[in-house]
Amino acid sequence: MTESEPEDTRTLKQKVLHELREWAVTLLIFIPAFYMFSFLIYEQRVIPSESMVPNLQVGDRVAVNKFAYGYSRYSLPWGAWRLIPQGEGRVLGGKPDRGDVAVFMHPHTDRVMIKRIIGLPGDRVQMVNEQLYLNGEPIDREFVRSVTYRPHDFRGTIGDKSWLSHQWQQGPSQIRSLDNTPVFDVPEGHYLFIGDNRDNSEDGRSVTGHCPVGDDGVIDEAGCELAPGVSAERASVGFVPAENLIGRADTVLLSTYSCARADADPCMKKRLWRGL
Numbered sequence: 001m002t003e004s005e006p007e008d009t010r011t012l013k014q015k016v017l018h019e020l021r022e023w024a025v026t027l028l029i030f031i032p033a034f035y036m037f038s039f040l041i042y043e044q045r046v047i048p049s050e051s052m053v054p055n056l057q058v059g060d061r062v063a064v065n066k067f068a069y070g071y072s073r074y075s076l077p078w079g080a081w082r083l084i085p086q087g088e089g090r091v092l093g094g095k096p097d098r099g100d101v102a103v104f105m106h107p108h109t110d111r112v113m114i115k116r117i118i119g120l121p122g123d124r125v126q127m128v129n130e131q132l133y134l135n136g137e138p139i140d141r142e143f144v145r146s147v148t149y150r151p152h153d154f155r156g157t158i159g160d161k162s163w164l165s166h167q168w169q170q171g172p173s174q175i176r177s178l179d180n181t182p183v184f185d186v187p188e189g190h191y192l193f194i195g196d197n198r199d200n201s202e203d204g205r206s207v208t209g210h211c212p213v214g215d216d217g218v219i220d221e222a223g224c225e226l227a228p229g230v231s232a233e234r235a236s237v238g239f240v241p242a243e244n245l246i247g248r249a250d251t252v253l254l255s256t257y258s259c260a261r262a263d264a265d266p267c268m269k270k271r272l273w274r275g276l
Helices: 012-040
Strands: 042-046 061-065 103-104 114-120 124-128 131-136 138-149 152-159 160-167 183-185 192-195 238-242 247-254 274-275
Touching: 012 042, 103 192, 114 124, 114 131, 124 247
Parallel strands: none
Antiparallel strands: 042 061, 061 247, 103 114, 103 247, 114 192, 124 131, 124 183, 138 152, 152 160, 192 238, 247 274
């Protein structure tokens, strides 16, 4: 068939083949372009758990800034990082700030996590009687409100970063292991992450993913084998290597959060294109 022939002279088979060729060309262009966008610029992640409540709810679609911290093999989307040999360092690596909400690969498993960066290399972090200490000083904290399924919201502040966190105020007789911790001396090239939902987050405060506590009550090493009886699936994130950073969570694109499902009072408002 020539270009001058009317389209209605084509058979059904010819029309179908023509459409299939058009779709094939479109996909051959779109898929690599979308993959490169997801690798270099932004990718979307869906929040699967309550560890970052109240700032991130289950079902939130979050835009992750891939160029904020540079690139490592874990920057490759769709699990393609498994094809790249394990290495060290990052390309065009930027430095995270304390208080950033970051997406990273769990050091002990193939799970993608999202938590808040509290400890930078060289920082000393500790929980003492439910209060977060950074380099020997309690971080600024003010009471904000009470909600039905978590007694208290507090606003934590480190430098120019401020955020809400959920936390039970239980008193001395009910202090949990994550409310009184060893001192975490963050090694070079690593970060310490903590979830905003303090009583529902298995994060860097838990010793299960760390090296053993020293005689001085300090954990200052990374990369040790897990303790006997602790499986990779049950281990905390420990200290997270810089290579494991995937990107900075910048924006909640949209949310399928349901107040009825969460049974929260006051109701957390649905979000659309809201910065973190």
